[in-house]
Amino acid sequence: xxxxxxxxxxxxxxxAREQQEARLRAxxxxxxxxxxxxxxxxxxxLLLTLLLLAIGLICLFSASYATAYDTQDGNAAxxxxxxxxxxxxxxxxxxxxxxxxxxxxxxxxxxxxxxAVAVMATVKIPGLKNYWKTINDATRWIALPGVGTFxxxxxxxxxxxxxxxxxxxxxxxxxxxxxRWGILPFLAIIGLFAVLMYWEKHLSGxxxxxxxGMLIIYIGGANxxxxxxxxxxxxxxxxxxxxxxxxxxxxxxxxxxxxxxPRGKGWQGVxxxxxxxxxxxxxxxxxxxxxxxxxxPEPANDFIFSVVCEELGFLGAALIxxxxxxxxxxxxxxxxxxDDKFGTLLAAGITTQIAVQTxxxxxxxxxxxPITGAALPFFSYGGTALLIQLAEMGILLSISRQMPVTKEx
Numbered sequence: 458x459x460x461x462x463x464x465x466x467x468x469x470x471x472x473a474r475e476q477q478e479a480r481l482r483a484x485x486x487x488x489x490x491x492x493x494x495x496x497x498x499x500x501x502x503l504l505l506t507l508l509l510l511a512i513g514l515i516c517l518f519s520a521s522y523a524t525a526y527d528t529q530d531g532n533a534a535x536x537x538x539x540x541x542x543x544x545x546x547x548x549x550x551x552x553x554x555x556x557x558x559x560x561x562x563x564x565x566x567x568x569x570x571x572x573a574v575a576v577m578a579t580v581k582i583p584g585l586k587n588y589w590k591t592i593n594d595a596t597r598w599i600a601l602p603g604v605g606t607f608x609x610x611x612x613x614x615x616x617x618x619x620x621x622x623x624x625x626x627x628x629x630x631x632x633x634x635x636x637r638w639g640i641l642p643f644l645a646i647i648g649l650f651a652v653l654m655y656w657e658k659h660l661s662g663x664x665x666x667x668x669x670g671m672l673i674i675y676i677g678g679a680n681x682x683x684x685x686x687x688x689x690x691x692x693x694x695x696x697x698x699x700x701x702x703x704x705x706x707x708x709x710x711x712x713x714x715x716x717x718x719p720r721g722k723g724w725q726g727v728x729x730x731x732x733x734x735x736x737x738x739x740x741x742x743x744x745x746x747x748x749x750x751x752x753x754p755e756p757a758n759d760f761i762f763s764v765v766c767e768e769l770g771f772l773g774a775a776l777i778x779x780x781x782x783x784x785x786x787x788x789x790x791x792x793x794x795x796d797d798k799f800g801t802l803l804a805a806g807i808t809t810q811i812a813v814q815t816x817x818x819x820x821x822x823x824x825x826x827p828i829t830g831a832a833l834p835f836f837s838y839g840g841t842a843l844l845i846q847l848a849e850m851g852i853l854l855s856i857s858r859q860m861p862v863t864k865e866x
Contacts, residue, residue, distance in 0.1 A: 499853075499854060501783075502788065502791065506551070506784065506847070506850045512777060514537065516836055517537055519746070520756045520764040521756065522534065524749070524756060539605075540839075540840060543840030543841070543843050547843055551850050551851035554851025555858070556858075557852075558855070559803065560797075562619060566619050566620040566623035574649065574650075577653040580596060595830065597609075597658070605840065608839070610657070611841055613650050613653075613666060614665060617670050617806075621802070621806065622799055633677050633679045639674070640674065643674050646670070647671075655698075661830050664817070665817070669809050672806070673802050676801065676802055677798075707722055711828075725753075725828055729763040729822050732746065732747075732749075733822070735748070735767050736769065736771065736774075737770055740766075740771075746764045749767075757837070757838040758837045759822075759833075761836050761838075762774070765777065778819070785812045789805065791804045791808075791857045807852060811846070814832065817829055818832060
C-alpha cells in the first residue's frame, strides 16, 4: 500500500503546483482562479426544469380534462395519466444522462442523422406510409399500434443538433471558414430535412431546424459571408413556399385579420385571443377556463398557453414566461462556460431549440405570429416530445458537470 500511496502522491504534486500557481496569479490580478466542479451538475438548471415540468403537468390537467372527458369515454384524466408516465420516465432518463459523458455522443452523430432521415422518409414509402397519421391536412405523426403516436420531426431536431455540433467540432474553425466545409454540407442536411417536412406539411419544424442549424454553423466558426448567403437562401425558400402554397398564404391572411373568417380559418386565433382577454390580470382561477370547454381547438397541445392565460391571468403567464427565460439563460450560460467546443455547440443547440419553440408557441397563441403548430415545451401534450426534451436537459446537465467555474462566479 505504501509504494502505491507514494506513487499517487508524486502524481498529484504537479497538479497541486499548478493549482497553487493559479491561485498566485489570481491574487496578483492576472487571471481569475479556476476551480473544477468535480462532477457537480448545474442545480439552477435542474430546479428550473423540474419547476417547469411540475407547472406544465398541472396546467395540462386543467386544460385537457374537458376534452378528455368528451373524447375518451368520460375518462377526464386520460391525457394527464399518459403524460405523467412519460414525465416520470423522462426524469429518470434526464438524471441518467446527466451522469453520462457527453463526449461519447460524437459516435452517435451520423447514426442519429441517418436514423432520423430513414424514419421521416417512410412517409413516401408504399406500405409504411399507412402508419402515418394525418390531422388537419398535415401528415406529421406515426401511429404505432399499442404504443401511440409520435412526431419524427422531434428526432430530426435532436439529430441536427448532435450532428452539426459534432461536425463543426471535428472540422475546426479553419475548415469552417471554407465553402466546402463551412456551409455546403450543413445546408445540404437542412435542405434534405426541408424536403422531408415539405411532404409532411410541417413548416414550423422546418423553421426550427433551420434556425438551430444556422446558429450552430455560426458559432462553429463559419465564414459570415457563407453564413448570410445560406440564411438568405433559407429565407427565399420560405417566401417561395408561402407564395406557392395556398394553405400557407391563407394562414398569413387569417393571421393578419382572424376576424375576417371567425367561424372558419380564423377560429383558432379568435378563440385564443378571447381566452387570453378573458383572463385579465389575475385570471379566472385554476380550472375555471371557459374556452377549453370545446371552444378552443387543441387546448392541451398548441394552445395550452391560452388556457394558462385565461386561468392564471397576466400575472401567472408572466411568471411562467420568466421561468422559461431563466431556463434559456442558464442553458446559454452553460454553453458559454463549457470546457470544449463540442459541449458549447451542443448546449447552444439544445437551448436554442427550447427558445425557438417557446417563442413560436407564445407568438402564435397571442396572435403575434401566424399559426404554425409549434408545441410549448414541458406544457403541451405529447409524451415523446416531453421525453426527448427531458433527455436534452440531461445532456445539458452532463455538460455542466465538466464546466469550470471561478471563485468570482
